[in-house]
Amino acid sequence: MSTSSNSMHIAIAFDENYLTPVYVLLASLFENNQGESITVHAIATGISSIQQNELKQYVLNYTSTICFYSLGDDFANDFAIPATLWWTPAVYYRIMFPALLPDYVDKFVYLDTDIVVVGKLRKLYNTVVNDHPIAAVCDFVDSRPDLGINEPNSYFNSGVLLVNKDKWIQKDITGKCIEFIKNNPEKLIYVDQDALNAVLVNDWQKLDSRFNSMFKENSSNISMKQLRSALKDIVIVHFTTQHKPWSVLGENRLRYLYFKYFEKIPKKYRVRYNDFLWNRHRIRKFLEIRLGEVLAEYPTLNGLWRKK
Template identity: 40%
Template structure:
């Protein structure tokens, strides 16, 4: 599969509620991939023409391109949506990208919009997927899923970052099979289409290092802020999985500061860090508790010392 050396096709799906995280993500892509030609392919559900024009101008200012695609909402409205506050119907859009983009695009890097890119995407884009429909990193939280046919560890992957071979995705009818699986087995679905894809692709996918998809459960608990700066040096994509989104004031993800760094570089630089900031007692108490613990880790290492003692 031959692609131009520095051209990277990136697929992103979002709705109006994720406009700011979308801007943060593409800002991080542009800042860390200046040597690459970035071509964005977006499904922007509910995003009006004026906002799309603003997005296009920002993308062009960064010497990149963006193409928008329309998807009939009816295609996903009837699909089961897990009882999870950080899921929306937009999670299913990734299934459709290979059938929407131009036929000449053979490789497509899909990235969830609750992420930031902190490295060069070229290494991931060069992964060989000639013989499989996709490549992805293992999920650090989920090991076994017997209900999906996954009975041994090391097979369940996180679909938030996937390098897709568009030709094989289409010729092997992954979209149609995933939709059918979601329709036939709604009782098995905990993580939306990710579960369906795992049931279908567990022996038909290339596993890549989690450097390309660092999730909440990959992050060490007791590093100091300085140590976290070192921790991310060889990482490429940070994925803010779980309810710990960096734009929520009760977020406990220690890498949320990286999201905020790129927020300050984005067109929404003046946006407050936390979209849900409220001065109610429970939230303020949790906020202060989390921040105090982090302060103690950064300045005294007290919690790390306790964790080491407990391990011994």
């Protein structure tokens, strides 16, 4: 993989439902990587030309660039989408980047939109991937025999990928993924992530978890001081599962990081929660979650509460 250019190429994919998280992701990326030359490559659907221009101006304010790429309107519409609250056909866009990016881009970092960057991304970008198409972090899936994965710690999370574009294209990873998706819809529990894992069995490089720190690593049994201390070595925080910072019932205790960068995005896009309802059951659950966090933070209060 060539290192002739000092520019970092970052790829993101989203639709109109994720504009606020995209702005937050970009704010975190730029705020923590000042002085870097960054080019953002985006596949975006459902957003207007005005919204595109607003994103371009926002990125330009950080002396960086964003380029938009188009896919056919019907791309991925016939791909399997498990019934969840947050997945749309946009989850499949990432597999198309190597075919769309210019020839001078020989590697790039793909980032999901439920991410905040809290450290220097150069540490990840300069990782040597050798002959593999990607480098990634192990997920919390022990094995997936249905995908040909039988060994523990052999299934990766596709929310953060360092992509060796030349090797990806040489091995036709996009074509193989699309073929797997179309022929094995019943196996797609985690949509394109499953397809990528099936196609790349034993052909990916493992990254340290600091480059993709996920929900289960954020224990509810330790203090916020301990969590903040652990963040010193973390580069990327990934809000996996349904516990998104923009969900009223989200339980990830690191969501404060999301709202830190939320304050740095244009006011018109500061939509704090996308699922807020004046529902007494949801409000009660919301208060229970937040009270539980306070009690976890202050053990003395927790003891007094339990004595009642």
